[in-house]
Amino acid sequence: MSHPVLEVRDLAISFAHPRPAVRSVSVTVDEGEVVALVGESGSGKSMTARAVIGLLPDGAVATGSVRLRGEEVLGLPEEEILRYRGRRVAMVFQEPQTALNPVRTVGWQLAEALRAHGGARGRAARERAVELLREVEIPDPEERLDFYPHQLSGGQKQRVVLALALANEPELLLADEPTTALDVTVQAEILALLRRIRDRTGTSIVIITHNMGVVAHLADRVVVLRQGEVVEEADTRALFARPRHPYTRQLLAAVPRLPEVDDRVLELLAEPEPEGVAHEMATPALEYDDVHVHFGSRTRGRVLPAVDGVTLRLETGQVLGLVGESGSGKTTLGRLAAGLVPLAGGRVRVAGTDITQARGRRRAALCRRLAFVHQDPEASLDPRFTVGEAIREPLDVHGVGTRRARDQRVVELLDAVRLPASFARRRPRELSGGQRQRVALARALTLEPRLLIADEPTSALDVSVQAEVLELFADLQRRLGFACIVISHDLAVVNAVADRVAVLRAGRVVESGPAARVFGDPAHEYTRRLLDAVPVPDPTVRDATGPALREHIAS
């Protein structure tokens, strides 16, 4: 009888110093099957994959068994591993930006991959390379061969990475978060491509992801991991229909969803006339008035507009969501409100005062009513400060209250973001991502701002953590009633918190309005395309979205 392509039995991985280890994982992948390893950070899903291809980090000790077509490969000596690595098992990593050698041409890297397994050389290699690029659907491959990675877009890079992986026609393809770093539309394309590759070549695929949408979209079977153990394994449809393990349920529940058609209608009926509200409001919390921002300096010659004539207004106590793909200028808009980028044209008013004009005391006053939550919670906290100091800093800056009062405030805030007071003494690097983001949030709230700008507040977080943070955020926003801008590439996230949404593309607002309406009944074609591209966490929709995707690739 034929062995399964991959058979992992009781895999356990441990490290010298405590780090997420794999306790016991068993997975089987059959011919042409797409299996998804789902789990949050620390669940050991990546480690499992790395164990399969023999790329465990130094100091990792793996026990159990990993069989390819019945052959044990776990614990083989390096030179042995070299023979099957890339030849029979290939792996695709998360970051296409850095996964390619920046100083070698695409062609060279493909040739190198072929060479590694005594494949074609010279002219033949070149032809094979073209073939591969064609296989991953890169336009005019002959030219692309002599391109350097930086000349390709993110999506194309990931396609090249795929081409590399497929170079030696492996039986098994391990894809570790292959689309996480990509824009939704690109993600959709890559997913479609993966599926077609499977259909065409019959390569088995193990996809590692935290995104239930991706799973629903691609996987035949799902293996849910948690803290290094398999908690549930089932056929995709079955799992989504009837999740058995509570953790699975929690995962599914945590996934933010876009409005379904029916509740959209209700929303629309319930919706009061938005513009009217706007007018009777007093001065808006934030106002963009025909704003322009340029990047690149005149001296260097290249000047490209990042924001190009945006006009928006955010009423007090409202939450405005800025959505768009990378390069759409959404982040720039946010930083603009915080006075972090030079304005090239137009006006930005925070509670009526022009941010670019404000100096000295006026600026100080302005700053007190304004807070900014950076997308990377780790970077936004000074590694030398304790959590307490970090949260207290705004108070110190503005010399608010006595020392004791400030420390008191710190405790309150920690409590507000549901962290124990004891955390005040810890350093940022001792916290988990979620905890850090809470601290960042607490810090932002220290001065009771009237306007909060949150740039991708949850992009660095796991689904469940993300859910908590979002919920916490919404709650705080309701309690404290500050106006807020939420910037995110994740439409669902925005939908979860925002009252109003502005969709940006290439520095322009293509559409704005109440969240429910924009997402439920998009007026602009681009918005619709964005929405379609979002992998819906429901296997039943998969085939529906299929055609939609093809159309994008054409365009």
Add this chain to the structure above:
Amino acid sequence: MTRYLLRRLPSALVVLAVASFGIFALVRLVPGDPVSTLAGPDASPEARAAIRADLGLDQPLLGQYLTWLGQLARLDLGTSYRIGGQVKDLVADGAVNTIVLTVTALLLAVVVALVSSVLAVVLDNRWVNAALSFGNTLAIALPTFVTGLVLILLFAVVLPVLPAGGTPPDGFIARPDIAAQYLLLPAVCLALGAGAALTRFLTEALRTELRQPYVTTARALGISRRRIVLTQALRNALPSTVTVLGIQFGTLLGGAVLVEAIFTWPGLGGLIEEAISGRDYPLVQVLLLLSVAVFVAVQLLTDIVHAWLDPRVRIGGAS
């Protein structure tokens, strides 16, 4: 690329212009003057006056400066007071020796650095690394004048197999084998520090490269570590190494002054010392300006090479 170059040039020229004035002023401010050294203790006042006039030192300073600039513009470096003859010939003679010495040293350093760092990274063996890093630190810690003397003592005096100093009697080209032996000791002495420093840097750089995701990709494709190091990591580490190399070259030129003194290597080092102590204004000025020019040029060059080695700079493009 060309635009990049054009952007860097003006600042370089500014530095040179400022330098020329600074140097001229400095040289004139230094106490003591060429006349006294030329005339010697026993010369009569009229003799001094004659010399002063002869050297044009009786002209006003600004005038002297402008004449000098004029000469420079006409690529006429003037004539030396003390040593006599055209400054350009003197500098040329010295420069040849100094360049031969420094370039040899640089090559030595580069070879050593390449070999040892690649070994260290490819083998990745605790003991090899320990040995290398120890050797490194020691090589850096030993002052040039110490190593130089030890080398002479060992190879020229205790077991006289190599010349204790001086340049090959019949030039570098005529008898390369002889020339090599004359070069060996000073070059090694000069290369030691630079080589160690380079090794240290390159090893670190390679290690950093090996931590990059693209290396993981390559490994996942079943490419051997050795090959990754040689064809990918090294290539990626090259640009930054070139920059360091530039700095090192400057350092070597500086170190050459000392090494030339120890090995009586008639290069620019001795020349400049002689020129300064003799207050040989034309020579000093040119030499100092030259050292600035070389520095600026090397910087410019390294920047260009750096840019050229990095396709992201060489070829602009998307993302």
Add this chain to the structure above:
Amino acid sequence: MRRERRPHLLRGLALTLAGLLVVAVVSACSSAVGEANGGGSASGPSEGGVLRVGAGSDLIPASVFTNSSDVANTLVGTVYESLVDYPTDSLEPQPRLATSWQQSDDGLSLTLQLRDDVTFHSGRDLTSEDVEFSIRTWADPAWTVQLQRTAAAITGFDTSDPHAITLTFAHPLSNVFDLLDMLPIIDSESIDQLREGTAYVGTGPFVFESWTPSSKVVLTRNEDYWGEQPLLDGVEIDVVTDPQAQASQLRSGQLDVALGLTDRDRESFEKDDAYSVTEFKGAENAIYLGADLANPDLREVKLRQAIAYALDRQRIVDEVFRGAGTPANLPWPESSPAYDARANQTYAYDAAKAEELVSQLGDQPTLPLAYPAGNGNFEAVAQVVQANLEAVGIETKLEPQEYSQFIKQLIGGTFGGLWILEHSYAQYTPSTLTVSAYPFNADKNASHFSSPAYQKHADGAWQRDSGTDRGAVRIYRQLNQDLLDNLFLIEIAVTPPRVATTAKVHDIGLSKRNELDLGRAYLAD
């Protein structure tokens, strides 16, 4: 479309290594040191070989005739010739380019017969015009030669006979033969190249080939030399400024002769049979301690006497000059007519006396003590002197100074305290010293010392027909008295030049001019 260039790193690396290997192998078969050592290697006086002379200081074209650098001295001594030669131990002129001479009774003119078989290296015959030209050149201040004033005092030239010349003087010149001994006969046609340092055309046993500044001078045998053919094929004068390096190059056989060694190295070579160290009389140097009388404390002669007594000259000679020299109170070497053994003992080492003199003066402020930096001997002497003076209650502060600055101070007389330096020219007619050596200059000197008596004696000694007769000696006695009484220059020691060579070097000489005489030198094991 540019092709991707393949990685040649490994290959390039391999190539470089291979290259180095090749070099190493080649080196193995022919050693630079071996070649360096291979000179002439027959025994007994033999033709051939190139003598490599290590010189401590390079020549300066502008002052090639000032006898101020090893290279210049060796060059002038081998390429040029003078009309007469002093033997090293007396002031009796011997014929060289001049065969005989006749001085007029009033001492105001001198007629010399010249050899008729002498040609310049350019092939041109030597005539009396060349002698006139040479003297006039020396009289030109721009060349800053010591005897410029003497040369300038020659006012008339009769060159009607190409092989005889008659010189007439402004006043009797007791030291005219000093001039004729020092004055090299130079070729008028190549004077401009000479100024440039590109050509040195003389009549001597060796012909100038090339000069590579701060590197070397190359000389070859003068094939049609009028005198006895030199034995050496040629001479290479290597500029090796660092004495240490000269020592090691002499040891490693890159040099045959080392002129610029430290006394200590010379001493250790002396002990080694593979080398020989020759001491030459006749071209002595004198090291002295100068006193600037502009300094109010030093104006007090008692203090200067105290200093003179305090100096442990013997120790300096023994420990610094390693025994090469004699303690002195007066500049003259024994061969000089002005030498006076008793007077030379006037200020024998006597710390007690010095101390007493100081105590009479009451406590003294610290005196600056300047010396040319970078010279081991001066530095050592300065430190000994400092210790000696400290012992008798005179504090000093050492001020090493760069040479050019030092000379400027010497000329400007701006030391404001004590200084240490050497002077030469005491081996010649004594008047040459007082007239030509700046520190002794009666009109103006670095010590700001002036005394009508000294002035009178100096001129008296100069402006007379003979520099050696009894009358002259009488004046020298007075001069000595002036020097000892006034102590504006406190002599320390007179040091004879010593030359170290490898044992295979034979028959080198050193003239009173302190110039190597290689006419008969040869290499043999």
Add this chain to the structure above:
Amino acid sequence: MSESLIDVAAPEGAAPRPDDEPDQRRRPGARSALRRGKGLAGVLLIGVVVALGLLAPLLAPYGPTEQIPGANLVGPSGAHWLGTDEVNRDVYSRTLYGIRTDLVVVFLAVPIGAVIGILVGLVSSWWTFTDVIAQRVFDLVLAFPTLILAIALTAFVGPGLRTVFFVIIAVELPVFGRLTRTSVRTVREMPYVEAAHVVGAGSWWQLRRHVLPNSWEPLLVQLAVSMSVAVFIEGAMSFLGLGVRPPHPSLGSLIRDGVRNMYDAPFFAVGPLALVVALVLGLLLVSQALAEARRS
């Protein structure tokens, strides 16, 4: 002989964190870096040399300039462990006192240069105008090889410890200026500084609370490196006769004396050579330890 010879600031490269998890490992601080391995060795080496220097008056049998009658160039013996020099001074004693000169140079000249450099660097990193000027000046100074600068400066003020000071300060100032500027600029780009800016912290606040504390480490490393370079410079200058004035000893001048007697009294230089190497080695090890602590 100059900075870059030693200070090729090894490239930064934080190991990629596999998963987003609280990192329990405590960051090895500068202090702990000096308590083990390289760092410790370095500290010990320096400690020994410093101790010898400070205790010179107790350990040295003779004064540094004391000339002992009759003891001229005697070899090592019970009376004179390292023999005596050409003017009858006990080399051992001179060596001990010589350390002091170098210590002054290392622990006074370098810090002075560093402080000025850092100040200039801060100013120039904050205001473009000063930046432009400062950079040009630095370019100019750095354009001269250290020793050539030394020779030129000596021609100015004459040889002496003062000159060594000038040279070292002149050389170190730009180095620290540059370094401060770059590291400040990198830190300033950090989101947490940005965050402080957003909550209304002024330049001074940002500088004091965030920028300086986070950029002092590279400076510390450089300080150690520069100190070792200072030992080089003193040595090289004294070696060329541009250094400290006689009769006062410094390690460099002692080495030069030793070289003068290389053939007949090699024992001269042993002490100073060993000490120089020990001092430089110690400082280097410390700098490396600090640098590694920083990278990990």
